[in-house]
Amino acid sequence: MEVLLDPWPWYVGGALVAIIMLMLIILGKSFGFSSNFRTLCSVFGAGNNCDFFKFDWKAQRWNLLFLVGAIIGGFIAVHYLSNNQIPEINESTVSRLHELGFKSAGKAYVPSEIFGQLTTKNLLILSVGGLLIGFGTRYAGGCTSGHAISGLSDFQLPSLIAVIGFFIGGLLMVHVLFPLIF
Amino acid sequence: MKNLVYIFLGVVFGLAMYKAEAASWFRIYEMFNFDSFHMYGFIGTALLVGAVGLQLFKRYDTKDINGEKIVIKPKDRSIVRYLIGGILFGLGWALVGACPGPIFVLLGAGIWQILIVIVFALLGTYLYGLIKDKLPH
Numbered sequence: 001m002e003v004l005l006d007p008w009p010w011y012v013g014g015a016l017v018a019i020i021m022l023m024l025i026i027l028g029k030s031f032g033f034s035s036n037f038r039t040l041c042s043v044f045g046a047g048n049n050c051d052f053f054k055f056d057w058k059a060q061r062w063n064l065l066f067l068v069g070a071i072i073g074g075f076i077a078v079h080y081l082s083n084n085q086i087p088e089i090n091e092s093t094v095s096r097l098h099e100l101g102f103k104s105a106g107k108a109y110v111p112s113e114i115f116g117q118l119t120t121k122n123l124l125i126l127s128v129g130g131l132l133i134g135f136g137t138r139y140a141g142g143c144t145s146g147h148a149i150s151g152l153s154d155f156q157l158p159s160l161i162a163v164i165g166f167f168i169g170g171l172l173m174v175h176v177l178f179p180l181i182f
Numbered sequence: 183m184k185n186l187v188y189i190f191l192g193v194v195f196g197l198a199m200y201k202a203e204a205a206s207w208f209r210i211y212e213m214f215n216f217d218s219f220h221m222y223g224f225i226g227t228a229l230l231v232g233a234v235g236l237q238l239f240k241r242y243d244t245k246d247i248n249g250e251k252i253v254i255k256p257k258d259r260s261i262v263r264y265l266i267g268g269i270l271f272g273l274g275w276a277l278v279g280a281c282p283g284p285i286f287v288l289l290g291a292g293i294w295q296i297l298i299v300i301v302f303a304l305l306g307t308y309l310y311g312l313i314k315d316k317l318p319h
Contacts, residue, residue, distance in 0.1 A: 004201075010220050013202020014227025020191050020198075021228075022235040027187070028246040030254070033283040037307040044304075052311035065188035066195070067286055073196015074205070074290025087203045090217040097211070110207045110279065110288065115295045123298065125277060130299035132274030134306025137282060139317065140267025141257060144281040147268075148225060151257060153232030158257035158264050165268015166275060167214075173276035174214040181277075 004081055007088075021150055029062055032146035034137035036060075036067050085109060100182045113182075125181070140165060196287045205287045207279025214276055263319045 021031040038053065039060040046053035086109060097105035104112040114122055137143040140162045142151065148166065151159025199205045204224055213221035238244070239252045246252055275281050278299050280288055285303070288296045310317075 007203060008198070008201040010202055010223040011227045013198045013204055014224040014229075015231050016194060016198040016202075017224075018228040018231035018235065020195050021232055022239075023191060025236075025239070025252055025254070026244070026246055027184075028248045028250060033281075037282065037303055038311070040304055041308050041311065046308055046311065050308070050311045052314060053308075062185075062188045065185055066192040069189040069192015069194075070196040070199070070283060070286045071192075071290035072189070073193040073198075074200050074287035075196075075292070076193065076290075077197050077200035077287075078291040081197065081201060085201070085203075087206045087208050089208045089212045093208070093212045093215055093217040096215065096217075097208075105208060108208075109203075109291075110293060114207070114279075115293050118295060122295070126295060126298040127302040129274045129278035130302025131306040131309070132270050133278065133282065133285075133299070134303030134308075135310045136267050136269070136271030136274055136306070137303075138267070138307050138310040139314075140264050140271055143271060143283075144275075145283055147264075149228050149232060150254070153229050154236055154254045155233070156254075156257055158260065161261055161264040162268040165265045166272040168265075169269040169272020169274075170210075170214045170276040171272075172269070173273045174211060177273075177277075 005083055007085055017145075017149060018153070021145075021153070024066075027062075030146075031150045032063075032142055033067070033070075034133075034143040034146065036063050037134050038138060039064060100178060102182070136169070195283065196290060199284050199287045200291060205280055205284035205291070210276060210279045258319075260319055263317075266318075 024031045039057045042053040042055060042057040047055070086107060089106060094106040102111050102113050114125055140147065142162065144166070147159040147162040152163060202224060203209045204221065209221055212218045236254065244252050278285070280296070282303070285296055285299055289300065
């Protein structure tokens with residue numbers, strides 16, 4: 001039981017995600033989480049005025065069930081399989097974050113500076129972040145699951161280009177924009 | 183019954199993401215600072231196991247449960263959409279510290295502020311749908 005309650009090593013997490021991808025393929029589906037955003041738009045009626053959302057979303061019901069499972073998994077992980085899990089990030093990352101004003105670095109799972117009080121600034125961070133994620137994943141035709149895991153393990157060049165894009169964007173955000181934002 | 187299988191796989195996914203910390207903002211920040219092997223090891227293991235699995239499917243002509251031959255649909259050829267779309271997503275990923283899967287895992291974990299990210303991700307997807315024909319692909 002202790003083994004389950006402790007943080008799981010990266011190789012366990014990585015292997016499980018790959019096994020999930022392979023099982024979805026055996027089930028005749030494909031591993032791609034961000035498609036759910038498009039499906040949900042369609043469920044909410046976006047197909048009425050935009051053809052991109054005019055499709056048989058019921059065929060994607062399995063992926064919505066997977067999404068519901070992911071929410072349940074997060075709930076179980078926190079309430080039954082953790083003792084206040086705090087990622088042991090690198091000391092130099094911690095001091096870098098302290099300099100940026102993130103006092104919760106090394107003391108929390110997610111930073112209270114962003115996910116704590118809902119200030120105007122945090123509201124902006126979360127909404128702009130959401131917009132970029134929703135727009136970017138659909139423009140790129142997939143996210144980390146569809147491109148970085150599924151596409152790359154099938155050696156698809158478009159996925160490699162997308163993952164290079166993910167990293168250009170991420171590095172730009174962390175190294176160029178973070179000092180301006182925080 | 184089949185519905186339960188998808189929910190079960192989702193639960194395992196959620197557990198793996200949370201417990202192996204791919205859903206932690208701090209791990210994503212650390213990754214983009216090249217301060218730790220953790221996330222690279224996570225993605226690398228997934229790629230290794232995934233690639234070996236897919237190769238085995240191909241070699242043994244594995245069929246899925248519908249009896250269809252397993253083929254991973256090749257993605258459309260393009261550079262600009264993957265690069266620009268990828269960069270936009272990367273900016274959001276690093277800012278929020280979670281990609282689409284972990285966003286929902288965090289919701290389950292009780293980080294309710296992530297609901298704002300979900301609502302705006304839906305709006306972002308909708309916006310893409312509205313203007314996609316004007317964008318280079």
